[in-house]
Amino acid sequence: MRAASLVGKAGLRLSNSGDLLHVVTNDNISSGRQGFGRAIIWGSALLMLSVGLSQLVQVIGWGAFGFQNWRPTLYAYVLWAVCLCWGQVLLHGEHGKRTLFVLPAALFVISLTVFPLLFGLVIAFSDWNLSSPTGRQFNGLNNVRQMWADPFFWNAMGNMVWYVLAIIVEYAVAFGLALALNADIRARKFFRVAFLLPLMLSPVAVSWMIGKSMLEARFGPLARLGRALGWDDPSFFGSPWIAKATIMLMDAWTFIPFMMIMILAGLQAIPKELHEAAKVDGANGWRAFWEVTFPMMLPVSITAILIRIIFKLKLADIVIAVTSGGPGGATDTVTSFIFREYRDRSNVGYGTLLAMVYLVVIVIAMTLLMKLADRMTRPRT
């Protein structure tokens, strides 16, 4: 008691009850302080709601309050956020201070993701062509119907299936390269860096260097090589399937190193003892790979493939730069189609809906894939 009172005299009140492990100070929060805390939180919330609602009423056209833009609501939101943080300290003392380590960041994240997503949804269900004199108009499910009947969108979705399937081949190549680089070969470090180089290049640079220059049908060195090898009319983007395959190859060339480096890291993490034990048990190279290395690598492989799928679903830069989706839509991707719809045609409403639908498709597909992967990598019992 004496020590406590001494400390108390010095200005620091140590807590002697409750969660003594985490709480240091003894907050004697007065009811007045609590009341003030609640008042500023609820008061600012009320203010935010009323400003937001009155702006909404003005937008709908039920009343006029003289708002020029949405900034008043933004300012009311910021005020509320500040009051909410301050209120935590007023209400909960030290606990509240601890909350302050997370709350502002959480509010910031919500402001930058959830709100734009909500606004995006509003735009997605709107008829909004930037050239239209009437501006944005809510149009219900019309954009969804348009999408349903849009051959360009479904063609691009179909192409995406092929592009994603190509990852299986990419994975096999990446695994092979990783095994090679994991083995005791000469100049291993050099090859590791050399194989990584394509990943460091911008896809736009790849498009121009390879797609537009090396693969140029008349003067490109690869076309010349093709002619020298007896291919009469070398054309790398001329027919739908060749064009699709060339785009796949260019994309693979850029991103195989990414999968390779992940698999290589996984290979290096496998304890040597396992291989030695397998050897002692008489497993030959192929058997050791199939029974030891590959199963051990499954978690890394699945992660690499899933991340690669996410990358692949965003494929657009190479396509936009090299083929613009042609010939006849054979190389179009959903993202490059959205780009044309949004940028070239200023069709903001429909473009946003397509992006939203694609987001949902990706989220569902990735969730299913992750579940599946989880089941596959679960230890066999």
Place this chain on the structure above:
Amino acid sequence: MKVDLYEAISRAKLNRRTMLRGTAALGAVVAMPKVMGFGPAMAQDSVRAQILAIPGVGAGSPTDADWQKVGELCLEATKANVAAGEFAGVELTFLGLNNQNLHNLLFRGFLKPWEAYTGAKINWIDLAQADYNPRLQQAIATGTVDFDIIEMGAPFEGDTAGKGLLDEMPDWVKTQIDMDDYVNYLKAPVGTWGGKTYRVTIDGDCHTFSYRKDYFGEGAIGGAEVPKTWQQINAVSKDLVGKTDPLTGLPAFGYLDPLKGWGGFGFYFLENRAAAYAKHPGDPAWLFDADTMKPRVNNPAWVQAIQDVMDLIATPGAYPADQINADPGTTAFSQFLAGTGSMLTWWGDVGSSARTSDSSVVGDVVGFGINPGSDKVYNSMSGAWEETYNESPNMAYLGWGVYVTNRVSGDETKRKAAWSAAAHLGGRDISLWTAAYPSGFQPYRNSHFQFEEWEAAGYDRAFVEDYLGSNADSYNHPNAAIEPRIPGIFQYYSVAEDELAKGYAGTYKSAQETADAIAAAWEKITDQIGRESQIALYKASLGM
């Protein structure tokens, strides 16, 4: 003038003799006495001769100091309408481009003496070409127009003037910039909306026909005559299959159609073919029916143009390999200039690059003319073909102009300042300089085609006459196909490119089916933007 054209003329043709001749002529012009009542005209001419000597043909690219000198020398017209220091305290914001370090950068130099004289201050918003349209459209759509003066292409007049965002040009400006001097196609209705004038023109644009002289002539592989119609062009293109290019020794090809889109700009090239069939001299409309906005793109004329392209696609060897992936950039710079193919339609850059570009091999064998015509023309009114020769050069893009926004409309001093700045940039004399030196702009006034002025300044007359002559003939053609300045015009072009790509790749069964798909997509865009307003704006843009 485009940078490369300038370099072409100065590098290829300037020698000491022409330089001396030019200098002597200039000296003679300046030294001539005031006789025969030519005094005032001489003073004017002397300004023109003086600015044409800054920095001098072949003396390297002009610098900011040169732009300021030119701006200073051309200030007389401003002084006649504005008192010194009249706009003290006025601040204006100017939105424009910074392509090739020209446009706004030139304007800064030109307007510096103007700022010093009037007391106004200009703040600059510089944009890259690719950012221009999104920036403009977003400013319009979100009601955040934050500029008083804008450098803008005529196709955007629908998006701006059509929405009442521009300020009407005062009469004193029309006099100051001598609008009667504009070439025919840039006169009203271009630059006007609903009978009001908004644009100070600073540039002109059109497509012209480039061909290889070594393909045509007595005993040449393409025939004795240069093709004049699209029918002949297709026939020659098919006939050339299997022959050898006289310059490169590689396979010979005829006309180069870009079969891949180019962000909407690729559609201009189908227009080149279609205009000859579809632009009837008695009807200003050719893309839509003016009364209903019903697309004409699937009428027999347009279908014929698409069919012509499909015929060449179906003829093995008529196009170079991989033509399905050739956009207009490819046809001009990777093919025509590199010696592949013998005929092309394009903007002015090709003519000039033919001589300057390192990759060009056709500099000595390239000739120019207006876009080809047709043996027949479709009359949309009667719904029947007429078997008469028709030609209709495509005024693709219509060039840049300077416009004043309605932000200044409420403040008379600010408004006068904005218009005075715009008029200074679009003045008669200053425009001769921009036509003659690297500026990003092409000639657009009748007075720009006085070739003796160019010759006196040291330019090679033969080249200037051949190359610029094809522009002049197109500009002043009575049946020129004028770009419809309606909102979202590039949306129509962009979607048409997508459908054409499918048609060319064989996804659609016929030219008609392809054209119908384009028409259906256009109808959708029209409905989305608003049919009634589009009809009104289309009519306004055609001056109907």
